[in-house]
Structure formats: C-alpha cells, structure tokens
Amino acid sequence: MQYRPLGSSGLHVSPICLGTMSFGSPVAEADAIRLTHGAIDLGINFIDTANVYEGYNRTFGSAGGLSEQIVGKAVRDRRDRVVVATKFAAPIGMGPQDRGGSASHLLREVDRCLQRLQTDTIDLLVMHWPDKRTPLETTLGAMDVAVSQGKVRYFGTSNHSAAQLCELLWLADKRQWTRVVSSQVPYSMLQREFHNDLAFCERHQIGVTPWRSLQGGLLTGKYRRGQAAPPGSRYAETSDMKTPGMWGGDPSTANFDQLEAIEKLANEAGVPMAQYALAWTLSQPAMASLIVGAKRIEQLEQAVASLEVKIPEAHHAGIDELCPPPWHQDDPIRSA
Numbered sequence: 001m002q003y004r005p006l007g008s009s010g011l012h013v014s015p016i017c018l019g020t021m022s023f024g025s026p027v028a029e030a031d032a033i034r035l036t037h038g039a040i041d042l043g044i045n046f047i048d049t050a051n052v053y054e055g056y057n058r059t060f061g062s063a064g065g066l067s068e069q070i071v072g073k074a075v076r077d078r079r080d081r082v083v084v085a086t087k088f089a090a091p092i093g094m095g096p097q098d099r100g101g102s103a104s105h106l107l108r109e110v111d112r113c114l115q116r117l118q119t120d121t122i123d124l125l126v127m128h129w130p131d132k133r134t135p136l137e138t139t140l141g142a143m144d145v146a147v148s149q150g151k152v153r154y155f156g157t158s159n160h161s162a163a164q165l166c167e168l169l170w171l172a173d174k175r176q177w178t179r180v181v182s183s184q185v186p187y188s189m190l191q192r193e194f195h196n197d198l199a200f201c202e203r204h205q206i207g208v209t210p211w212r213s214l215q216g217g218l219l220t221g222k223y224r225r226g227q228a229a230p231p232g233s234r235y236a237e238t239s240d241m242k243t244p245g246m247w248g249g250d251p252s253t254a255n256f257d258q259l260e261a262i263e264k265l266a267n268e269a270g271v272p273m274a275q276y277a278l279a280w281t282l283s284q285p286a287m288a289s290l291i292v293g294a295k296r297i298e299q300l301e302q303a304v305a306s307l308e309v310k311i312p313e314a315h316h317a318g319i320d321e322l323c324p325p326p327w328h329q330d331d332p333i334r335s336a
Contacts, residue, residue, distance in 0.1 A: 001043030002307070004288050006083070007181035007207035009154045011123070013046040013083050015282055016303045017209060019293035020048060024066040025055030027295050029073070036074035038297040040081055042304050047071055048184075048209070048291045050087035050128060051109055051116075061091045061098070065116050072118035085124035085182075085209075086113050087158060089131060101131035101139035110146050126156040126184060136167050137175075144177040156182030156209070162197035169204060181205075182288065186212040188219060189262060189277055195325040198285040207288030210281060214292070216250070219277035221263055223251040232295075261322050271309050274302060279309035280319060 003012035018039045023032040036047065052058065053067030068086060075082050088109040091099040099105065113122060125146065127139065146152040155178050157165065165180060172179045183201055185194040187210035201208050214220055222230055229251055266276035281290055292303045 001045075001304075003045070005207065006046075006124070006154075006209075006288050007201075008179065008205035009124075009181040009207075011083055011154070013207075013289045014044045015287075015289050015307055016044055016278075016300070017046040017048050017085075017289040017291045018044055018300070019211065019291040020067045020071055021050070021053050022055050022293055022295065023049075023053065023070045025057045027055070029070050031295075032070045033074040035294060035297060035300070036071065037078075039294075039300050040075075040078060042297075042300060044300065044304070045081060046083045046085070046289050047075065048085045048211075049117075050090065050126075051113055052087070052090045052092055052128070061094045064090075064092050065112070068113060068116035072116055076118045079119060083123045084117060084119065085126055085156065086117065086122055087126040087128040088113070089128040099131075101127060101134040101136070101142075103138060103142035103145070106139065106142040107146060110151050114151060121150060122152045124154045124156050124182060125152045126158050126182070127160070128158050130160055130164060136164065137171055140168060140171050140177050141175070144175075147178045154178070154181045156180060156184060158184035158211075159186075161194075162200040165197075165200065165204070165206060182207045182209055184209045184211060184291070186210065187281065187284075188213050188215045189280060189319060189323045190215045190218065190258065192323060192325045195284075196328050198287075201286035206286065208284075208286040209289050209291055210287070211291045213278055213281045213290045214274055215277075218251060218254055218259060219262065219273060221259075221266075221273040223254065223259075225256040225260070258322055262319070265315050265318060269309070269312060269315070271306075272302065275306035275309050276311070278303060278306035280311050280315075282306070283311055 001014055004015055006013050049067045049071050052064035054064050088106055089101055097104050143155045157180055165183060168180045183206050187194055191212060217233055222233055263273045266273040269276055278290055294300045
C-alpha cells in the first residue's frame with residue numbers, strides 16, 4: 001500500500017478509504033465489524049463515518065449515530081492503526097440546535113461522537129454541509145477550541161466549494177486558527193462539477209477525499225441498458241425510497257451511451273470497469289483517498305487492486321470528450 005499525504009496534516013492515508021454510510025442497514029453490525037477488520041488487514045487505514053449515518057434507514061432529522069457506534073466497536077482494539085474521520089452539521093434532530101455550524105452544535109456533537117467512537121480524539125472532523133446561517137468564522141473558531149482541547153486533531157470540509165475553502169484558509173491565517181486540510185466532494189467521471197476546484201486544493205495542500213467515485217454503482221458495469229437492477233445492488237435495495245438517487249447513481253436516468261463507452265475503454269486497458277473508474281479518479285489533482293462503501297470484502301479487494309491500474313495516456317482526452325469537465329475561463333494574464 002502506497003500511502004498518500006492528507007493535505008497539510010502530516011497524516012498519511014491509504015488511497016482507498018472505507019466508507020461506512022451503509023453500516024447498520026444493509027450491513028449488520030457483526031458483518032460491518034468483520035468488514036472493517038478485513039479492510040485494515042488489506043492496508044486500508046482510513047475510515048469515514050458521520051454522526052448522521054445509520055444505513056438505509058436514515059430519514060431527515062433522525063438521530064443517527066449507529067455507524068459511529070459500530071466503527072467504535074470495530075477499531076477499539078486497533079485504534080492506533082487507523083485514521084478515523086467523522087462529520088457534523090447535518091440534521092440529527094428537529095430542534096434549532098440540531099444541525100449546522102454553530103459553536104453550540106459543533107462542540108456538543110464532538111463529545112457525542114467521541115463517546116460513540118470510544119476514543120479520546122477524532123483524527124479528522126469534517127463539516128458535512130455548508131451552513132448559510134452561520135458565519136464561517138464562528139464555525140472555525142469553535143473548531144479551533146475543539147482542537148486546542150485535544151478532542152479533534154484536524155479539520156476538513158464536505159460539499160464546500162473552493163471559494164468557501166479560500167475563506168476558511170484566510171480566516172485561519174488571520175486568526176491563527178486551525179487550518180482546513182481536506183475536502184470531501186462528490187466526484188467521478190460522471191459527476192465533475194467540482195473539477196475546477198481541484199487545482200485550488202492542490203496549490204493549497206488540501207487533500208481531496210471524494211465520495212461517489214463509482215456513482216452509486218453505475219461505474220461498476222452492474223447496471224445494463226434495458227435490464228432491471230440486479231438483486232443486492234444499491235438501487236434495487238433503495239428503489240422504494242422517495243429519492244433513490246440520493247444514495248448514488250440512478251440507472252433509470254443513466255446515459256448508457258457514456259457507460260458503455262467507458263466500459264469499452266476499460267476493456268482496452270484490460271481491467272474491470274470499477275477499477276478503471278477508481279484509477280482515473282485517483283489520477284486527478286489533489287486526490288488523497290477515495291471513499292468507497294462496501295458490503296463485502298471482495299469489493300474492497302477490487303478497490304485496492306485499482307491502485308495498480310494505470311490509465312493509458314491516450315485515454316484521458318477520450319474520457320474528457322465522453323464526460324466533459326465544467327467550462328473554465330482561461331486567465332489572460334497567467335494563461336491558466
């Protein structure tokens with residue numbers, strides 16, 4: 001395993017991170033613990049969870065915490081071997097202080113997360129979503145308190161733009177507060193909205209830890225044009241939900257011309273489509289670790305195998321044609 005730096009933190013993490021959103025349902029506790037131990041045995045030392053995760057049973061405002069509890073049980077006897085990331089800011093109740101980036105919510109959730117994870121320190125605390133009602137200065141000040149107390153080591157963001165990261169860096173420099181070291185955004189061949197932010201992250205040593213790199217399974221090749229979702233697939237398991245697409249890709253609206261062309265490129269490279277998609281994502285700027293959810297150890301083995309895959313140089317231009325990055329205006333002064 002070739003570990004990568006997590007931004008400017010000094011931490012080195014495996015390029016594959018174990019995502020635990022499905023812990024609880026459909027991945028029962030005992031299976032989740034075995035899966036976590038198997039991941040560590042594969043060399044995966046990075047685990048991502050959140051205070052709201054409780055599997056597919058999650059509803060808006062429900063209490064969450066189940067995934068953290070399971071992760072805590074799984075790593076309590078091997079805590080020094082893993083970097084644990086968890087998140088705050090998403091709704092964990094219907095009260096006014098049950099979400100967001102306020103000092104009240106952040107500091108309360110830090111204590112609750114520590115208890116559920118059975119640990120003294122959170123390695124990486126991630127702000128799950130931007131909070132339009134709370135100034136970033138307020139959130140960053142509270143984060144600095146948690147870091148100074150020794151309850152949190154490093155601070156990261158999720159679903160934040162480069163502009164928001166820029167403000168956080170400026171505030172940290174201005175106030176001598178803790179610095180943002182990671183950015184977790186949805187990113188895959190099929191979802192490149194944050195592509196132009198990657199260069200900013202690279203310049204400022206912010207490690208990108210994308211989620212949805214396989215687009216909810218669309219980039220594994222398991223979904224086929226005109227065919228029903230296979231049993232056991234994420235879409236089959238969540239098709240009765242009001243918004244199944246929230247868990248990843250939606251095969252009912254997928255562009256199968258794109259998917260079939262990507263699979264053809266993977267075949268030319270001689271690797272499975274999922275490995276090809278993960279390898280391509282890891283080749284993008286600033287990538288530190290891909291958050292990969294799994295129900296079986298074989299899926300993690302396949303993800304780790306993607307670390308040996310090299311995307312042919314000639315393929316990159318073809319992928320950009322199939323899955324164009326967002327428009328970017330050239331800088332007339334710096335020609336960038």
